[in-house]
Amino acid sequence: MAREVRVSAGGAYDLGYHVVWCPKYRRPVLTGPIAARCDELIRTKCDEHGWQVIALEVMPDHVHLFVKARPIDSPAHIANQLKGFTSRVLRAxxxxxxxxxxxxxxxxxxVATVGAVSAATVRRYIDTQYERPWRKGGPS
Structure with a gap:
């Protein structure tokens, strides 16, 4: 993956974040239609804010997201926006x-910034979650 530098009025940037969050008690509730809808909601919210989803994997007991964002969007803001929006809609x-x-x-x-390792490494890690030997089964 080549470096994609974006330019704004105040400067140039290339910020990537690897964000992971889990359901309460790490219960494996993100399966089937819930997982599919969660994926759709995360992508919708990211589009709404102008965040670029590089990789996304909704596992039964956690969510992995590699997202590119602007400097004004803190990693905590990104995580909280996605968690709040998806929680409200999915529970409804x-x-x-x-x-x-x-x-x-x-x-x-x-959350980790993507800089110490290449963006391609993080993307490959997220994309191969179901290939881990300790994972049972595949995407539901």
């Missing part, structure tokens, strides 16, 4: 999520 559309969990997402998240 899938009542089973309301009955099984007090909240959809845990309060925490992991």
């Amino acid at each position: 559309e899938f009542p089973s999520l309301r009955s099984r969990l007090p909240t959809l997402w845990s309060r925490s998240f992991f």
